[in-house]
Amino acid sequence: MNEKNNYEIIFESQRIRDILLKIDRIAASDCSILIIGETGVGKEIFAEYIHRKSNRRNYNLVKVGLATLPPNLIESELFGYEKGAFTGSTHEKKGQFELADKGTIFLDDIDDFPLHLQTKLLRVLESKEIQRIGSEKTIPLDIRLISATKVDLSELVVQEKFRMDLFYRINVFPITIPPLRERREDIPVLIKHFLKYYVPDREIRVSDEALEAFINYSWPGNVRELRNVIQRIALFADTEIKVENLPAEIIGDKSMNIFLKACGHCFRNKNLTFEEVMSCVESHLLESALKEAGGNYSQAARSLGMSLSTFRDKCKKHNIDKT
Numbered sequence: 001m002n003e004k005n006n007y008e009i010i011f012e013s014q015r016i017r018d019i020l021l022k023i024d025r026i027a028a029s030d031c032s033i034l035i036i037g038e039t040g041v042g043k044e045i046f047a048e049y050i051h052r053k054s055n056r057r058n059y060n061l062v063k064v065g066l067a068t069l070p071p072n073l074i075e076s077e078l079f080g081y082e083k084g085a086f087t088g089s090t091h092e093k094k095g096q097f098e099l100a101d102k103g104t105i106f107l108d109d110i111d112d113f114p115l116h117l118q119t120k121l122l123r124v125l126e127s128k129e130i131q132r133i134g135s136e137k138t139i140p141l142d143i144r145l146i147s148a149t150k151v152d153l154s155e156l157v158v159q160e161k162f163r164m165d166l167f168y169r170i171n172v173f174p175i176t177i178p179p180l181r182e183r184r185e186d187i188p189v190l191i192k193h194f195l196k197y198y199v200p201d202r203e204i205r206v207s208d209e210a211l212e213a214f215i216n217y218s219w220p221g222n223v224r225e226l227r228n229v230i231q232r233i234a235l236f237a238d239t240e241i242k243v244e245n246l247p248a249e250i251i252g253d254k255s256m257n258i259f260l261k262a263c264g265h266c267f268r269n270k271n272l273t274f275e276e277v278m279s280c281v282e283s284h285l286l287e288s289a290l291k292e293a294g295g296n297y298s299q300a301a302r303s304l305g306m307s308l309s310t311f312r313d314k315c316k317k318h319n320i321d322k323t
């Protein structure tokens with residue numbers, strides 16, 4: 001996918017709608033925003049969205065991926081340097097902060113920001129000016145900071161891997177993007193969107209059973225994983241995506257689903273906790289054993305391999321009797 005030109009946020013869930021409403025309210029201010037979320041939830045496209053909604057939209061959005069930048073290059077990349085500042089610096093270089101002037105700087109994976117440079121980053125953010133390495137001159141900066149993290153930064157503060165003062169400075173407005181499995185309503189519209197994107201010239205349907213498998217899968221790689229799966233199967237799909245076209249991990253992710261499917265109540269209420277599902281399953285097992293045994297408690301207890309007293313206690317707990 002051409003990630004450079006595709007910033008549209010596709011959603012159906014109330015949770016994403018609420019986040020976008022919140023963003024719309026604060027986009028025009030210059031407050032620092034921290035985007036928190038698992039891999040692939042869309043942190044980068046939300047950063048794009050914020051930048052485009054802000055008054056800085058006609059200036060640069062400069063993205064710095066701290067997890068992919070070699071730690072020894074972070075300082076020169078961000079702050080820039082003068083000619084002769086260190087061995088090999090044969091010419092001056094603007095840092096990413098300078099390039100983001102009047103626009104937005106996006107510090108992705110901020111949790112990877114080296115501890116020894118955190119004071120320097122804080123100083124730049126507080127003073128709104130920067131000095132290139134090897135220079136005394138201060139350059140004024142007008143930037144908006146958006147950071148992103150996959151991990152709980154406050155936890156890193158406790159472990160003394162992240163400075164508390166910097167944490168408060170970047171966390172003025174936190175936005176948590178929920179994982180896809182907590183907003184399954186977004187799955188059908190995202191599938192439609194990616195199908196249209198990857199196969200613009202053909203309409204591809206998704207069978208009900210395949211859609212159900214997509215919705216039930218846990219999506220550890222979130223929207224990115226969904227996008228990649230659709231891209232892969234769209235290559236081979238004719239007119240309809242059927243359950244047998246789905247990758248094994250999606251069909252195979254059934255641990256809870258076997259139970260859920262066996263029970264209409266649990267299946268409809270996908271937000272039940274593990275305990276609630278287990279309790280529902282137990283109640284169904286007791287009920288069907290009693291029915292099969294024609295109402296005979298001893299026989300029903302035996303068929304489930306439990307003592308009569310345990311069986312009776314459990315039936316009482318679940319309000320089950322032979323009628």
Ligand SMILES: Nc1ncnc2c1ncn2[C@@H]1O[C@H](COP(=O)(O)OP(=O)(O)OP(=O)(O)O)[C@@H](O)[C@H]1O
Pocket residue numbers: 001003006008009010011037038039040041042043044045046150223224227
């Ligand atoms: N709501 C959405 N609508 C459309 N596309 C989305 C949505 N959310 C994510 N995507 C797409 O999913 C892919 C992953 O999103 P993105 O790169 O923003 O995730 P991320 O949270 O930054 O992941 P990582 O932590 O791994 O860097 C991108 O191609 C992005 O365009």
Ligand SMILES: [Mg+2]
Pocket residue numbers: 043044108
């Ligand atoms: Mg990202």
